[in-house]
Amino acid sequence: MADVKRIQSDIDKFRHITEPCDAGITRIGFTETYRQGSDYFKDCMKKIGLTVREDKVGNVYGRLEGSEKNLPAIMSGSHLDTVRCAGAFDGIAGAVCALEVARMMKEKGVVLRHPFEVVGTMEEEGTRFGQVLLGSQFITGVFGGKELDSIKDPEGNTLREIRRSYLPRNVCPAYRKDDEILAFLELHDEQGPVLEDENIDIGIVEGIVGISWLTVTVNGFAGHAGTVPMPLRQDAATGACRLVNSIALHTSRCYADRATATVGKLELLPGSSNCIPSKCTFTVDIRSAQMSNIDELIEYIRKESREVEKECNVEINIYVNSRKEPIKLNRDIGNLIQKSCEKLGYSYRKMNSGAGHDAMVLSSRWPTAMIFIPCRKGITHNPEEYVSPGALEKGCETLYNTILALDHKN
Amino acid sequence: MADVKRIQSDIDKFRHITEPCDAGITRIGFTETYRQGSDYFKDCMKKIGLTVREDKVGNVYGRLEGSEKNLPAIMSGSHLDTVRCAGAFDGIAGAVCALEVARMMKEKGVVLRHPFEVVGTMEEEGTRFGQVLLGSQFITGVFGGKELDSIKDPEGNTLREIRRSYLPRNVCPAYRKDDEILAFLELHDEQGPVLEDENIDIGIVEGIVGISWLTVTVNGFAGHAGTVPMPLRQDAATGACRLVNSIALHTSRCYADRATATVGKLELLPGSSNCIPSKCTFTVDIRSAQMSNIDELIEYIRKESREVEKECNVEINIYVNSRKEPIKLNRDIGNLIQKSCEKLGYSYRKMNSGAGHDAMVLSSRWPTAMIFIPCRKGITHNPEEYVSPGALEKGCETLYNTILALDHKN
Secondary structure (H helix, E strand, O other): OOOHHHHHHHHHHHHOOOOOOOOOEOOOOOOHHHHHHHHHHHHHHHHHOOEEEEEOOOOEEEEEOOOOOOOOEEEEEEEOOOOOOEOOOOOHHHHHHHHHHHHHHHHHOOOOOOOEEEEEEOOOOOOOOOOOOHHHHHHHOOOOHHHHHHOEOOOOOEHHHHHHHHOOOOOEOOOOOHHHEEEEEEEEEOOOOHHHHHOOOEEEEEEEOEEEEEEEEEEOEOEEOOOOOHHHOEOHHHHHHHHHHHHHHHHHHHHOOOEEEEOOOEEEEOOOOOEEOOEEEEEEEEEEOOHHHHHHHHHHHHHHHHHHHHHHOOEEEEEEEEEEOOEEOOHHHHHHHHHHHHHHOOOEEEEEEOOOOHHHHHOOOOOEEEEEEOOHHHOOOOOOOOOOHHHHHHHHHHHHHHHHHHHHHO | OOOHHHHHHHHHHHHOOOOOOOOOEOOOOOOHHHHHHHHHHHHHHHHHOOEEEEEOOOOEEEEEOOOOOOOOEEEEEEEOOOOOOEOOOOOHHHHHHHHHHHHHHHHHOOOOOOOEEEEEEOOOOOOOOOOOOHHHHHHHOOOOHHHHHHOEOOOOOEHHHHHHHHOOOOOEOOOOOHHHEEEEEEEEEOOOOHHHHHOOOEEEEEEEOEEEEEEEEEEOEOEEOOOOOHHHOEOHHHHHHHHHHHHHHHHHHHHOOOEEEEOOOEEEEOOOOOEEOOEEEEEEEEEEOOHHHHHHHHHHHHHHHHHHHHHHOOEEEEEEEEEEOOEEOOHHHHHHHHHHHHHHOOOEEEEEEOOOOHHHHHOOOOOEEEEEEOOHHHOOOOOOOOOOHHHHHHHHHHHHHHHHHHHHHO
8 A cells, every 4th residue: 555654754854845935835946945855855865766867957766666567658757947936736746656656566565567757857846947848858859959948038048058057967958758657646635625626536538638727908099987977988997897707608508518618817907996997908828628618608799899899888808818729638647557457445536636736748759648636625735735644645546556457558 | 268278278387287197297285386386276267356475374365355345255165185196177177267257257357255265275176185175174173273283294293393494484374263164165077977978068966975985804714716516605706796796787777876886996806817806995985965875885795694694604894984975056156057058058967975175175165066067088096087178168157157146045
C-alpha cells in the first residue's frame, strides 16, 4: 500500500518552502525558493535510489532503470511551482505521489521492464513569465532556443539570462526524443467540486477542454444619474449586465456540464455612482471538451449582442483573443486506470479537465493520461485548498497499479 | 433684449480661468484659480455699478438698490466652481445670466422696487471638501461655526484654516436673515437631454428629486473558470448582473420618466478572467420627485434580491447609504416664469431636476425657482458640455422678465 504518512510529510515539507506571503505558498520558477524546492525533490529522489538529473530549463527527473534494455520510460509527476499564495496540493500532490510510487517499487522489490521516471516540471503556472506550461513545452520541443530569448520576465530579463544564474552545472537537454518515453501519467487534484459532490474516489480524465477567451466592449453614452430619463439612456452597464445574464442562463440551460462560460473581469467607465456608464468591458472564458460547443457559444454571444444593442441602444464589440482546441488523452491508459480502480474497489468516473495541465502538452508527443483526486469544495489557487489523506492514498495506489499494468501490457 | 454676445464673452473669460487640465475647466473652491474667477466676477459686477461684497466662505454678491427702502432682495445667480475637467456652462451660465440681467436693468434705466442681488456661490460641486452645496448651506445657516472645523480637505486642513489664507479683508457674514431676501432664482443648463429631445426652450423646475444611494453586495464562492460546472456555481457576477438587469428593466417599464435607477460603479473580486467571482459590489443611485417611488424601488430591489439568491445560489446584502427627500420649488414664481415664456413666445415645460442645486438649499428658507435651458445631448461634467447662444439668450430673457414680474407682484 501507498504510505500516506510519507506523502503527507513530503507535502508538508513543500508547504514550508515558500516566499513570505500572507497566507498559503508562493514558489515561483527560477527563484531561490524554487531552487530549495527543486533541491529537496532531488534529495528525496536520491534517497530512494533514483538517478537524478536536471534539464536546461530546470525540470528535474529521477530515473529507475527497468529490467529490459532500450525500452522507453514510463514517466509520472507534475509541477513544482505554484501561483502566488497558493494551496499545498496543486502540482505537488502529483509530484510526491510519483515519488511514492518509486519508493513502493523499491520497497517491494518490484522491477519494471521499462525504466520509470519521476518528473517535477518548471513553471506550469506561468507566474514568472506569464507563460504557462513552460517546462513541458521545452520537453516536447514546442519551445526551444528561440523562446529562451523571447520569453521575458516583467523586468525584461530573458529566460536565457535568468536560467544562467539559476541552473547548477551539468544539466541535460530539455528536449526528449520520441523513443525515450513510453507514456506520461499525471496525478492532480481535480481543482473542481465534481468528485466531492458525487462522492467519487478517482476521476479518469478523458480530455482537456478547449478554451476561448473573449473581450466584450459595450459602448453607451455617459450621463448624469439624475437628469437622463430611463427611456433616453444608452447605459453601458445595463447593456453589459443584460448580456452577461443571457450568457450565464443560456450556458446553464443548454450546456449544463458540457460547457462553461465565465465572466471574471468587468470594468465600468467612468465608474462613479452618480454617472451613467459610457463603457463596460468584460471578459468571457468559454471552455468545453467539444470545440463545436465553444463555437456555438461564441455565435450565441454575437447574436444575443445584436439583440442587446437594439434593446439597450448601445454598441457592442466582441474580440476573440484566443481559441485553443480540446485535447483527447490516451484511451488505453484510461482503461488501465479504470481496471486499477475496479481491482482496488475505488469508485471512479470519466471526466474532462477544465484546467490546463502539463499532460495537455505532453499528450502531443506521447500517450498520456491523468488521474484526478477530489479536493474540498473544488477550492484551488487558494491557501484553503485541501486534499484528504484518504484521497491522496487512493490516488497514489491507482497510479501505482496503473503503471504496473502499463509496464506489463507494453 | 439680453445681449448674448456679452453673456458668451463672460463665459469665454471663465473658460480660461482654469487649473491646467487635459481638457475642459478645473476651478475648485478656495484655490488661486478660484480666486481669479471670483475676482473677475466681482470686477464685472463693479463695472455694472453693483455694490460688491464677499462673505466669510467666499460667496460673492453684487447689489443694486431698489426704489423702496427696507424691502428684501430678489437674488439670482449660481455657482462659480467646477468639477475637474468640467464644461463651460454648469453654474457659470446662471451666474453670468444674472449679471446680464443687472446690466440690462442699468442700461434700460429699470429700477426695481426691491434690491436685486447677483450671487456667485462657492463649492456647489463639493470637489474641494467632498461637501456639495457648501456656500448655500452657510447662507441658509444649515452650516455654521461647527462646520468650519469639521469640514476638511483630503490633507486634513479645516475649512476655517483654509479660508484664512484665501479670503480678502472686510468680508461679511455668510448667514442671511429671513427678511433680507424675497426670493432666489437660479438659471442652469438642464444637464439632461429632455429639453433638447423635445425641442423646448425653457424648463420650469417644479422640484428637485429625492435621492437614495444603495450599496449592494453579492457574495458567491470563488472557483476556477474551467473546473466548476455551471450548475454547481455560486457566481457573484451572474447574480449581480441578473439583479442589475432586473432593476433597469423594472424601473424603465414601471416608472418610465418618473424615477431613475443607475448602477454606476461595479466591482468584481477577485477580478481575474479565469476565476469565478466570489464577490460583486455595486452602487444603485435612485431618484424620483416622489419619495414613494424611491421607497417602492428599494422594496423591489430587496424582493428581487431574494429571488436572485435562490436562482443563483448567492447571498445578497443591501445597505441604504442615504435617503434624501424631494424638494418642491415655489409654484407662484413658477407661474411667473410660465407667463414670461408665454409673453416672449418661448416653448416651455414643467419638469423636475434630477441633479442637486443651490436652489435646493435656499428653498428651505426663501421662495425659490429654477429656469432650465437645454444643453446638447444632456452632456455635463464633461468638456463637451455645450449650450447654444440662442438657449442662453432665451434663458436670460425669461429670467429678466420673471424678476420684473416678481418685483411688480410683491
